[in-house]
Amino acid sequence: MADKPKIGLFYGSSTGAGETAANIIKEEIESSGVATVDMIIVSAQSLKAMENYQYLIFGCSTWNIGELQDDWNLKFNELDIVNFKGRKVALFGNGDQYGYSNSFVDAIGIIGVKVAELGGELVGFWPKDGFEFEFSRGSVEDVIMGLPLDHDNQPNLTRQRCVDWTHWVMEQFGLPIPTPA
Numbered sequence: 001m002a003d004k005p006k007i008g009l010f011y012g013s014s015t016g017a018g019e020t021a022a023n024i025i026k027e028e029i030e031s032s033g034v035a036t037v038d039m040i041i042v043s044a045q046s047l048k049a050m051e052n053y054q055y056l057i058f059g060c061s062t063w064n065i066g067e068l069q070d071d072w073n074l075k076f077n078e079l080d081i082v083n084f085k086g087r088k089v090a091l092f093g094n095g096d097q098y099g100y101s102n103s104f105v106d107a108i109g110i111i112g113v114k115v116a117e118l119g120g121e122l123v124g125f126w127p128k129d130g131f132e133f134e135f136s137r138g139s140v141e142d143v144i145m146g147l148p149l150d151h152d153n154q155p156n157l158t159r160q161r162c163v164d165w166t167h168w169v170m171e172q173f174g175l176p177i178p179t180p181a
């Protein structure tokens, strides 16, 4: 039997909100049997490791009013050495829609624009339904270019948001998770 496709999930999380989401996403994919997920803290190794994967999921929260979380901040410029051609990339990120309404999940936009410039194919855009905020660099028209999460204010919604989004991403990866009959 052929090996299962591998997904690289690169993330940075300062207080654990993004790590919680990453674990839910990994569990949802692996329990379906469709693919395996390597969870990697983005600052832990060379970003060249991203080239080991055709399918990538990036998780980055927003800090310091519109800036990347520390692990991503350290490595952001290193994205330039990654060949994103032919790779599909899905983004998720935590933020605080009430406390930082003018920079809600900006990290999704900062990383998304960069990956697109470098030739990666962004997937997993998500509606803004259920969120209230003024501005986000992650917005494109009426969607966000990845999954916004607000574990600070809506922790009880995190799991279902992650599960629903994971199914959408896997469909766009061409690795759909079968729905139970």
Ligand SMILES: Cc1cc2nc3c(=O)[nH]c(=O)nc-3n(C[C@H](O)[C@H](O)[C@H](O)COP(=O)(O)O)c2cc1C
Pocket: 012, 013, 014, 015, 016, 017, 018, 019, 061, 062, 063, 064, 065, 066, 067, 069, 094, 095, 096, 097, 100, 103, 104, 105, 106, 150, 151, 152
């Ligand atoms: C000092 C500070 C600045 C923040 N700035 C933003 C921001 O600009 N935009 C946003 O959406 N969230 C912001 N947040 C909220 C964090 O993104 C949120 O707490 C998130 O859950 C952290 O996720 P992590 O634990 O995965 O790093 C900020 C939080 C703090 C404490």
